Amino acid sequence: MSVTAPVLLGLAASVATLAGGAAALRWRRRLVLVLGLTAGVVLGVAVFDLLPEAIELGAPIVGRGWLAVAVAAGLGGYMLINRGFGRERSGPQSSWRAHLAPATLSLHSLIDGLGIGLAFQASADVGWVVAAAVLSHDLADGVNVVSLSLASRTEAAARRWLLVNGAAPLVGVLAGLRLPVSPGALALVLAAFGGAFLYIGIGELLPRSYRLDPRPRTAAASLLGIALVAATAGLAR
Secondary structure (H helix, E strand, O other): OOOHHHHHHHHHHHHHHHHHHHHHHHOHHHHHHHHHHHHHHHHHHHHHHHHHHHHHHHOOOOOHHHHHHHHHHHHHHHHHHHHHOOOOOOOHHHOHHHHHHHHHHHHHHHHHHHHHHHHHHHOHHHHHHHHHHHHHHHHHHHHHHHHHHHHHOOHHHHHHHHHHHHHHHHHHHHHHOOOOOOHHHHHHHHHHHHHHHHHHHHHHHHHHHHHHOOOHHHHHHHHHHHHHHHHHHHHHO
16 A cells, blocks of 8 residues: 555645634634634534544444433543643633643644544455545545634644644654544544533634624634535535
Protein backbone atom coordinates (compact mmCIF):
# COMPACT_ATOMS: atom_id res chain seq x y z
CA MET A 1 0.00 0.00 0.00
CA SER A 2 1.35 3.40 -1.00
CA VAL A 3 1.48 5.89 1.88
CA THR A 4 1.89 8.94 -0.34
CA ALA A 5 -1.82 9.71 -0.81
CA PRO A 6 -2.89 9.38 2.86
CA VAL A 7 0.12 11.38 4.07
CA LEU A 8 -0.59 14.16 1.58
CA LEU A 9 -4.26 14.16 2.65
CA GLY A 10 -3.19 14.37 6.29
CA LEU A 11 -0.97 17.30 5.40
CA ALA A 12 -3.87 18.95 3.57
CA ALA A 13 -6.06 18.48 6.64
CA SER A 14 -3.40 20.11 8.80
CA VAL A 15 -3.05 23.06 6.41
CA ALA A 16 -6.84 23.55 6.31
CA THR A 17 -7.00 23.53 10.11
CA LEU A 18 -4.21 26.10 10.38
CA ALA A 19 -5.87 28.29 7.74
CA GLY A 20 -9.16 28.28 9.63
CA GLY A 21 -7.41 29.17 12.87
CA ALA A 22 -5.44 31.96 11.22
CA ALA A 23 -8.69 33.45 9.92
CA ALA A 24 -10.22 33.30 13.40
CA LEU A 25 -7.17 35.06 14.87
CA ARG A 26 -7.35 37.78 12.25
CA TRP A 27 -11.03 38.49 12.94
CA ARG A 28 -10.92 37.89 16.68
CA ARG A 29 -12.50 41.28 17.35
CA ARG A 30 -15.74 39.69 16.15
CA LEU A 31 -15.37 36.88 18.66
CA VAL A 32 -19.02 36.98 19.68
CA LEU A 33 -20.23 36.06 16.21
CA VAL A 34 -17.39 33.57 15.83
CA LEU A 35 -18.47 31.92 19.09
CA GLY A 36 -22.03 31.73 17.83
CA LEU A 37 -20.85 30.21 14.56
CA THR A 38 -18.56 27.83 16.43
CA ALA A 39 -21.44 26.63 18.62
CA GLY A 40 -23.39 25.70 15.52
CA VAL A 41 -20.40 24.04 13.86
CA VAL A 42 -19.60 21.95 16.94
CA LEU A 43 -23.21 20.80 17.23
CA GLY A 44 -23.33 20.14 13.49
CA VAL A 45 -20.16 18.03 13.62
CA ALA A 46 -21.69 15.94 16.41
CA VAL A 47 -25.10 15.48 14.76
CA PHE A 48 -24.17 15.25 11.07
CA ASP A 49 -20.63 13.85 11.18
CA LEU A 50 -19.52 11.98 14.30
CA LEU A 51 -22.75 10.24 15.32
CA PRO A 52 -23.81 9.09 11.81
CA GLU A 53 -20.29 7.84 11.17
CA ALA A 54 -20.25 5.99 14.50
CA ILE A 55 -23.62 4.38 13.72
CA GLU A 56 -22.63 3.42 10.19
CA LEU A 57 -19.33 1.95 11.34
CA GLY A 58 -20.31 0.39 14.65
CA ALA A 59 -24.00 -0.53 14.63
CA PRO A 60 -23.45 -3.87 12.84
CA ILE A 61 -20.54 -4.70 15.17
CA VAL A 62 -21.22 -3.40 18.67
CA GLY A 63 -24.92 -2.52 18.36
CA ARG A 64 -26.79 0.75 18.74
CA GLY A 65 -27.22 0.25 22.48
CA TRP A 66 -23.50 0.38 23.19
CA LEU A 67 -23.12 3.35 20.87
CA ALA A 68 -25.81 5.17 22.90
CA VAL A 69 -23.91 4.31 26.07
CA ALA A 70 -20.74 5.74 24.52
CA VAL A 71 -22.56 8.98 23.61
CA ALA A 72 -23.87 9.30 27.17
CA ALA A 73 -20.43 8.50 28.59
CA GLY A 74 -18.80 11.17 26.41
CA LEU A 75 -21.36 13.81 27.38
CA GLY A 76 -21.46 12.92 31.07
CA GLY A 77 -17.72 12.40 31.36
CA TYR A 78 -16.95 15.75 29.80
CA MET A 79 -19.48 17.45 32.06
CA LEU A 80 -18.00 15.85 35.19
CA ILE A 81 -14.46 16.80 34.24
CA ASN A 82 -15.49 20.35 33.36
CA ARG A 83 -17.69 20.95 36.41
CA GLY A 84 -16.48 18.58 39.06
CA PHE A 85 -12.70 18.60 39.08
CA GLY A 86 -11.76 22.23 38.94
CA ARG A 87 -12.98 25.61 40.11
CA GLU A 88 -11.96 29.00 38.88
CA ARG A 89 -9.44 30.37 41.31
CA SER A 90 -8.20 33.74 40.11
CA GLY A 91 -9.55 34.14 36.61
CA PRO A 92 -9.10 32.47 33.28
CA GLN A 93 -5.32 32.44 33.38
CA SER A 94 -5.28 30.10 36.41
CA SER A 95 -7.93 27.62 35.29
CA TRP A 96 -6.91 24.41 33.61
CA ARG A 97 -10.52 23.96 32.52
CA ALA A 98 -9.94 26.53 29.79
CA HIS A 99 -7.73 23.95 28.07
CA LEU A 100 -10.34 21.19 28.19
CA ALA A 101 -12.44 22.08 25.14
CA PRO A 102 -9.44 22.84 22.84
CA ALA A 103 -7.84 19.58 23.97
CA THR A 104 -11.02 17.67 23.14
CA LEU A 105 -11.16 19.28 19.69
CA SER A 106 -7.51 18.40 19.12
CA LEU A 107 -8.18 14.77 20.07
CA HIS A 108 -11.05 14.81 17.60
CA SER A 109 -8.67 16.01 14.89
CA LEU A 110 -6.30 13.20 15.83
CA ILE A 111 -9.15 10.71 15.47
CA ASP A 112 -9.99 12.24 12.07
CA GLY A 113 -6.47 11.54 10.87
CA LEU A 114 -6.55 8.09 12.42
CA GLY A 115 -9.73 7.39 10.48
CA ILE A 116 -8.05 8.36 7.20
CA GLY A 117 -5.10 6.07 7.91
CA LEU A 118 -7.31 3.14 8.91
CA ALA A 119 -9.55 3.65 5.89
CA PHE A 120 -6.58 3.50 3.54
CA GLN A 121 -5.56 0.27 5.25
CA ALA A 122 -8.92 -1.14 4.10
CA SER A 123 -8.81 0.25 0.54
CA ALA A 124 -7.91 3.38 -1.38
CA ASP A 125 -11.55 4.01 -2.33
CA VAL A 126 -12.68 3.97 1.30
CA GLY A 127 -9.72 6.15 2.24
CA TRP A 128 -10.65 8.88 -0.25
CA VAL A 129 -14.26 8.93 0.97
CA VAL A 130 -13.21 9.30 4.61
CA ALA A 131 -10.62 11.94 3.70
CA ALA A 132 -13.27 13.98 1.85
CA ALA A 133 -15.46 13.93 4.96
CA VAL A 134 -12.55 15.02 7.16
CA LEU A 135 -11.38 17.79 4.86
CA SER A 136 -14.90 19.17 4.60
CA HIS A 137 -14.82 20.42 8.20
CA ASP A 138 -11.11 20.90 8.98
CA LEU A 139 -11.31 24.62 8.22
CA ALA A 140 -14.01 24.87 10.87
CA ASP A 141 -11.87 22.86 13.30
CA GLY A 142 -9.20 25.56 13.23
CA VAL A 143 -11.80 28.27 13.79
CA ASN A 144 -13.28 26.30 16.69
CA VAL A 145 -10.07 25.69 18.59
CA VAL A 146 -8.99 29.32 18.28
CA SER A 147 -12.35 30.78 19.29
CA LEU A 148 -12.60 28.48 22.31
CA SER A 149 -9.08 29.38 23.41
CA LEU A 150 -9.61 33.12 22.92
CA ALA A 151 -12.85 32.99 24.90
CA SER A 152 -11.10 31.69 28.02
CA ARG A 153 -7.40 32.46 27.69
CA THR A 154 -4.92 34.54 25.70
CA GLU A 155 -3.98 34.82 22.05
CA ALA A 156 -0.70 33.03 22.84
CA ALA A 157 -2.65 30.06 24.20
CA ALA A 158 -4.89 30.11 21.13
CA ARG A 159 -1.85 29.98 18.85
CA ARG A 160 -0.36 27.06 20.79
CA TRP A 161 -3.59 25.07 20.62
CA LEU A 162 -3.90 25.87 16.91
CA LEU A 163 -0.46 24.37 16.30
CA VAL A 164 -1.42 21.26 18.28
CA ASN A 165 -4.70 20.95 16.41
CA GLY A 166 -3.00 21.55 13.09
CA ALA A 167 -0.48 18.78 13.68
CA ALA A 168 -3.08 16.32 14.96
CA PRO A 169 -4.56 15.13 11.61
CA LEU A 170 -1.16 14.34 10.12
CA VAL A 171 -0.06 12.52 13.29
CA GLY A 172 -3.34 10.61 13.23
CA VAL A 173 -2.85 9.55 9.60
CA LEU A 174 0.67 8.26 10.32
CA ALA A 175 -0.62 6.34 13.35
CA GLY A 176 -3.63 5.00 11.45
CA LEU A 177 -1.41 3.56 8.74
CA ARG A 178 0.43 1.53 11.37
CA LEU A 179 -1.94 0.78 14.25
CA PRO A 180 -4.45 -2.08 14.11
CA VAL A 181 -7.60 -0.48 15.58
CA SER A 182 -10.87 -2.40 15.26
CA PRO A 183 -13.83 -0.67 13.58
CA GLY A 184 -15.96 -1.34 16.66
CA ALA A 185 -13.53 0.42 19.00
CA LEU A 186 -13.21 3.35 16.60
CA ALA A 187 -17.01 3.65 16.42
CA LEU A 188 -17.29 3.80 20.22
CA VAL A 189 -14.64 6.52 20.35
CA LEU A 190 -16.46 8.53 17.68
CA ALA A 191 -19.74 8.17 19.59
CA ALA A 192 -18.08 9.35 22.82
CA PHE A 193 -16.67 12.39 21.04
CA GLY A 194 -20.13 13.06 19.64
CA GLY A 195 -21.48 13.20 23.20
CA ALA A 196 -18.66 15.48 24.33
CA PHE A 197 -19.27 17.82 21.40
CA LEU A 198 -22.97 18.00 22.22
CA TYR A 199 -22.06 19.21 25.69
CA ILE A 200 -19.48 21.70 24.41
CA GLY A 201 -22.03 23.18 22.03
CA ILE A 202 -25.11 23.18 24.25
CA GLY A 203 -23.51 23.55 27.66
CA GLU A 204 -20.70 25.98 26.92
CA LEU A 205 -20.69 27.76 23.56
CA LEU A 206 -24.37 28.57 23.08
CA PRO A 207 -24.83 30.04 26.60
CA ARG A 208 -21.53 31.93 26.40
CA SER A 209 -22.32 33.51 23.05
CA TYR A 210 -25.82 34.45 24.22
CA ARG A 211 -24.47 36.09 27.39
CA LEU A 212 -22.04 38.15 25.35
CA ASP A 213 -24.60 39.17 22.73
CA PRO A 214 -28.27 38.17 23.20
CA ARG A 215 -29.30 39.67 19.88
CA PRO A 216 -30.81 37.50 17.11
CA ARG A 217 -27.65 37.75 15.02
CA THR A 218 -25.85 35.42 17.45
CA ALA A 219 -28.55 32.77 17.09
CA ALA A 220 -28.42 33.26 13.32
CA ALA A 221 -24.66 32.64 13.38
CA SER A 222 -25.22 29.38 15.30
CA LEU A 223 -27.88 28.23 12.85
CA LEU A 224 -25.55 29.10 9.99
CA GLY A 225 -22.82 26.94 11.55
CA ILE A 226 -25.20 23.97 11.80
CA ALA A 227 -26.34 24.47 8.22
CA LEU A 228 -22.78 24.66 6.90
CA VAL A 229 -21.80 21.38 8.53
CA ALA A 230 -25.01 19.72 7.34
CA ALA A 231 -24.29 20.86 3.79
CA THR A 232 -20.64 19.77 3.77
CA ALA A 233 -21.48 16.43 5.40
CA GLY A 234 -24.13 15.83 2.77
CA LEU A 235 -21.72 16.62 -0.05
CA ALA A 236 -19.01 14.40 1.49
CA ARG A 237 -21.41 11.47 1.68
